[in-house]
Amino acid sequence: MKQRWLINLVLLVTLAVLAMLMRSEINAGRSVSKLTDLAAEDLYQARIAREGEPTIVLTQDLLGWKMEAPMQVDAEDGQVAKLLEILDTQVIRSFPETAAALDELKLAPPRLELKLDSVEIAIGGIDPVGQSRYVASDGLVHLITDRFYHLLIAPPIDYVSTRLLPRDFNPVFGRLDGVALTTDSVTALNALVAERVEPLAETPSGVPVALKMGDGSTLRFVVSGDRRRWARRDQRLLYVLTDPPELDLDPSAVDPTPPEPAAPQPMPAATPVATPAEQTPIAEPMPQPSADEIVADPFGPVPTERVPYQPFGDDPERILPGNAPLSEPPVFKLTPDGREIPVSPEVPRQPRGLPQSESANPYGFGVDPFAPDPSAGETQAPAGAF
Structure with a gap:
């Protein structure tokens, strides 16, 4: 009897475990995964x-x-x-x-x-x-x-956030149309939340409001007459408020902040600077020789007169320029044994004129082309007419 109870107890525990496993699997199958695991x-x-x-x-x-x-x-x-x-x-x-x-x-x-x-x-x-x-x-x-x-x-x-002021902007001083605001009015602007934010489509009209932080940073608005429309021209945004804030003036208030940092000036146009490779070298003037050093004008006319040959002139050590005109060198004739032969000046030959023939035939007609040259001054008689 006792053994039968033990068997029944074991079977009951086994069924319970199986039921729990089946339920967990069913729940796992029914669970839906998420799109990402990010938080x-x-x-x-x-x-x-x-x-x-x-x-x-x-x-x-x-x-x-x-x-x-x-x-x-x-x-x-x-x-x-x-x-x-x-x-x-x-x-x-x-x-x-x-x-x-x-x-x-x-x-x-x-x-x-x-x-x-x-x-x-x-x-x-x-x-x-x-x-x-x-x-x-x-x-x-x-x-x-x-x-x-x-x-x-x-x-x-x-x-875009509907808060009027940025989260990291805590003003300590403000002006409305150039007149200082009270500290309470400036502090209350931190809690302002707009009803809606719209793109700034046109130039806003109203009075200027400037809010400054302790370091001098300034945030500017243009506020409408009913103080419900605050325009930021730097971001082209218009904040529309449900209730206008209280802006009390305190003309005697002193600005405790430093001056607003000056806006950066536009950089002037850079002047092009020529690199060393682009720079044009300036030629130095050549030294001009004195009148005594000038030997000949290289651009002057070519001399036509014969100059006696003087290779060294008065000074045998003198150096002649390459473009200086030179005289003709002397002519010498030597025999095979080394003796000098006097050279007489050459007489230019006169061109031999053609004698006029007395006949009606043209000159040279009937002259034997193979006959020896006649002596100077003689002419060969032309052949008679055929």
């Missing part, structure tokens, strides 16, 4: 790239989220938090990209891309059956609930 508080940068629209770049620091592009202002933390809920969204179904027609799912190429640090998520089209959104990441196509698309296509102005 919003650990994220540094979120980047929204859209076709035909400016890219929105958001970064997180210790003070909160800031917009880096297309403008540099504080971002609305609530709006960014709604967008980052996509990190923990549940995946309805997943399949590999290689098994999907990406062009039909509008994922090749995607019109929207969300980059969260190093994780890239491509946003595709809608599933016509379940009205879910196709997204692609890390080689997989996921189907998620479509509750983030309107945040991805929102204009940049929707991500």
Whole structure:
């Protein structure tokens, strides 16, 4: 009897263990995976790239989220938090990209891309059956609930913080139209939150308000007459307030801050400086010789008169310039045994004229071409006429 109870007890324990294992497997099968493993508080940068629209770049620091592009202002933390809920969204179904027609799912190429640090998520089209959104990441196509698309296509102005003053700007002094404000009025501006923020489409009209920090940094607004519209011309933003703030004046207040840092002056146009290779060398003037040193003018006319040959002149050591005219050298005739033969000056030969023939025949007609030359002054009688 006792043995039978032990067997029943063992069977009961075994059934309980099996039931627990089956339940855990069923729960594991029913659990839905998340789109990413990232945590919003650990994220540094979120980047929204859209076709035909400016890219929105958001970064997180210790003070909160800031917009880096297309403008540099504080971002609305609530709006960014709604967008980052996509990190923990549940995946309805997943399949590999290689098994999907990406062009039909509008994922090749995607019109929207969300980059969260190093994780890239491509946003595709809608599933016509379940009205879910196709997204692609890390080689997989996921189907998620479509509750983030309107945040991805929102204009940049929707991500601008509605706080009137930046988080890192704490004014200690202010002026309204050149008159100092009370300390309480300046301090109260830190808590102002606008009803909405709009792009500044036209030149604002109103009175100027200047707020200064302890280091002299200045933030300027143009405030409307009812003090509900505050325009920042540097960012082209218009803050619309629900209730106007109290701006009490204190003309006797002294500005405790240093002067505002001067705006950087534009750099003058750089003057081109020639490099050593580009500099044109200036030729030094050549020394001019004196009148005594000038031997001959190289550009003068060529002398035609014969100059007696004087190779050394008065000074045998004198050096003649290369372009100096020289006289003709003397002519000597020597016999084979070395004796000199007197040379008589050469008499130029007169051109021999052609005698006129007394006959009617032209000169040379009938003259024997093979006859010896006649003596000087003699002419060969032409042959008679045939």
